[in-house]
Amino acid sequence: MLRKVMWVLALGLLLFTCMIPHTHVHVAGKEDKMIDRLTDYLANEEQLQGAVFAIHITDEQSGKTIFEKNADQRMRPASNMKLLTGAAVLDELGQDHRFETIVATDGQIKSGQLNGNLYLIGKGDTSLTYEDIQRLANQLHELGIRKINGDIIADDTYFDQERYSEDTTWKDESAYYGAAISALTVAPDTDHDTGTVKVMVNASSSSGKPEVKVVPETDYVTIQNNAVIAPDNEEAELEVTRTHGSNDIVISGSIATGANEQEWVAVWEPTEYVLHLFQDYVKASGIQVEGITKTAKAPMKHTELLRKESAPLKELLIPYMKLSNNGHAEMFLKHIGSKKKAGNWEDGINQLEHYLDGMKLPKEKMVIRDGSGLSHVNGITARQLTTLLTRVQQESWFQAFKTSLPVAGKAERMVGGTLRNRFVDTDLAGKIEAKTGTLTGVSSLSGYMETKSGERVVFSILLNGMLDEDEGPVIEEEILKIVYEELKSMHTN
Known part of the structure; x- marks a missing residue:
């Protein structure tokens, strides 16, 4: 009788199992091989001797950990910090937000003469170029203005007057990646390196x-x-x-x-730079200027003459992420910190931390000093980065976020970005969308990858204390190559 009961139970269990839809089932030993290869590589890679590294790799959808090493160690993320800032500004402003630059007056136009002051008002447009300023000057001439009986005044008070984040070194000041921040600043081309x-x-x-x-x-x-x-x-x-x-x-x-x-x-003092250009272009357009140039806040009561709007934020994110634009990151941070007063770093960082709290990424476990990652004091973990990258997939603006990331091995500048010369002619070309990061002694790479079998993973690789940060990309690429190869048969249907 007992045998009969056991046979019936076994048959029932078999039938029940057959009714369960096919799903991903772990194949014993396959993941172990990947872990063994990664562990062996990390232990024997000469460039990592004496360095500190943190790695976290997860399943893209579930967030389940596939591999980790020092994943909760706070590290200097370099430009991987831009992932946090980019997500926060998309969440705060929306992907269709546009930035404005306004030309206004406190006077009146009569018989070709502007009797009053002319104001150029900056609202933190990250994409403004010198050619845009030139067009605004020419448009004033098209309005019929031939003489300005007043001053030309630049208003950059939408942001505060602090030009550099607190950890910027004096050696960075003249470099494009360390340019001074202003609400009124321009770039010399469409790479949009403002200031x-x-x-x-x-x-x-x-x-x-x-x-x-x-x-x-x-x-x-x-x-x-x-x-x-x-x-x-x-x-x-x-x-x-x-x-x-x-x-x-x-x-x-x-x-x-x-x-x-x-x-x-x-340049030294970007607002004065824009003002200088604007005055030159106004005069070159055929308009006589009687007054002087200066910076000041425009009066509340003014008449708008011209307005220049930027492309939507989702498009501005392309040069920001693809080319790793530090100036944009700091301007975005000031934007999200401009709710009640002029945009500033302190309020921007507070708002970024508030956003991360909402993403279940407690600010108490991070050190955030800027929006770009230029600071050597920032401290973020690999697990925090993969958690962010996993959770933003549920946001309405996620496609804009993902599209902005550099794509491995894609030669076009605004597609491959800082990954355009990496993974070239390998199986991983086109399979990785990720943010790069580099500082002295630091290399980082965090993003998404599709394996040979079509599995998708989220990863973060943070390397600190490198004797030569230029060796970092070689290590990152070897790590991802191992994951790419070994994850191809980790699951079966």
């Missing part, structure tokens, strides 16, 4: 000295060209720097014969 000029050095001259061109053409900066054209048998190295506290740009060293080099140099 910079582009210095172009050409060595085709027969005089022995290279030719130098500045974009935009302006006397706001001065050029001291000490560079020479190197003989064919000599190694050439060119240096372009700005003297601290001034707009004197010094070009030194040598450049190879026939070579062309360019460098984006941050």
